[in-house]
Amino acid sequence: MNQQTGAEVFFKCENLQRGGAFKFRGAYNAIKALSAQKSLKGVVAFSSGNHAQAVALAGREMKLKVVIVMPQDAPAVKITATRGYGAEVVLYDRAHQDREQITRDLAQSRGLEIVPPFDDAMIVAGQGTATKELIEEVGALDYLLVPCGGGGLLSGSAIAAQALSPGVRCIGVEPEAGDDVTRSFRCGSIQSVHNPDTIADGARTSAPGIITFPLIQHYVQDMLTVSDPQLLRTMFYLWERMKIMIEPTGALGAAALMEGLIDVHQKRVGVILSGGNADIKDLSRFLV
Numbered sequence: 001m002n003q004q005t006g007a008e009v010f011f012k013c014e015n016l017q018r019g020g021a022f023k024f025r026g027a028y029n030a031i032k033a034l035s036a037q038k039s040l041k042g043v044v045a046f047s048s049g050n051h052a053q054a055v056a057l058a059g060r061e062m063k064l065k066v067v068i069v070m071p072q073d074a075p076a077v078k079i080t081a082t083r084g085y086g087a088e089v090v091l092y093d094r095a096h097q098d099r100e101q102i103t104r105d106l107a108q109s110r111g112l113e114i115v116p117p118f119d120d121a122m123i124v125a126g127q128g129t130a131t132k133e134l135i136e137e138v139g140a141l142d143y144l145l146v147p148c149g150g151g152g153l154l155s156g157s158a159i160a161a162q163a164l165s166p167g168v169r170c171i172g173v174e175p176e177a178g179d180d181v182t183r184s185f186r187c188g189s190i191q192s193v194h195n196p197d198t199i200a201d202g203a204r205t206s207a208p209g210i211i212t213f214p215l216i217q218h219y220v221q222d223m224l225t226v227s228d229p230q231l232l233r234t235m236f237y238l239w240e241r242m243k244i245m246i247e248p249t250g251a252l253g254a255a256a257l258m259e260g261l262i263d264v265h266q267k268r269v270g271v272i273l274s275g276g277n278a279d280i281k282d283l284s285r286f287l288v
């Protein structure tokens with residue numbers, strides 16, 4: 001990788017994290033903070049992806065009731081995995097029901113606290129620990145490349161990076177089709193995107209959050225986008241050459257590096273590989 005890019009590259013391999021993605025960090029931190037309230041009975045979250053598994057795992061760790069709201073048509077493996085972590089899965093009809101409303105109703109009727117996917121101070125702080133660990137281990141960086149969906153990982157990473165490696169250029173990377181944060185960053189107000197068509201399913205969020213966006217504006221130096229073909233090339237390279245099992249969203253930062261979007265010659269570059277829960281059967285349709 002160093003030879004290919006001319007840089008000194010350091011990966012933070014959150015594909016090896018519990019639950020297969022960095023999301024355990026934020027979920028654990030948020031639920032731990034909630035559990036300081038004595039009356040906490042359990043938690044509820046809506047997600048068909050990595051946040052679901054993270055909340056289920058973290059909740060189980062703290063011996064709490066966990067309910068996850070998922071669409072009926074979520075991949076069976078994900079539903080099974082979430083149940084396997086001990087959570088109760090409540091399914092809803094994507095076409096006719098509002099998942100946020102269902103989540104709020106469940107929270108109300110069963111006395112549960114909602115664990116949001118990204119727009120929450122405790123989630124942001126938890127996600128930032130990946131970068132804290134990286135810089136503590138490898139030292140100061142010139143660049144930090146971070147996948148971005150709703151911006152929880154990016155804002156936490158950028159805060160940690162600026163504190164521990166002042167002057168670092170922290171860059172958020174989104175899929176081209178889901179460029180809501182990039183456009184928001186450029187024009188200075190929250191912009192959204194509707195159902196973006198991209199293989200990076202962890203970054204299909206419609207807009208940055210009201211907590212994450214100002215943090216991104218303040219701590220992040222630039223935003224970039226990569227196309228699905230660029231993501232696939234990077235993902236297959238990481239699989240084949242480096243034996244790193246990564247999912248499309250997890251390859252966003254690495255793709256910006258490998259596809260030469262930034263001049264990193266002789267720079268020290270940190271890359272957050274954010275997750276490894278690839279649906280191999282689904283992705284095999286791109287193999288030629």
Ligand SMILES: *Cc1c(COP(=O)(O)O)cnc(C)c1O
Pocket residue numbers: 021022023049050051117118147148149150151152153154202203205247249250274275276
């Ligand atoms: C959720 C997720 C992201 C995006 O995180 P945000 O905090 O929403 O920006 C990136 N990569 C993976 C693997 C994810 O699961």
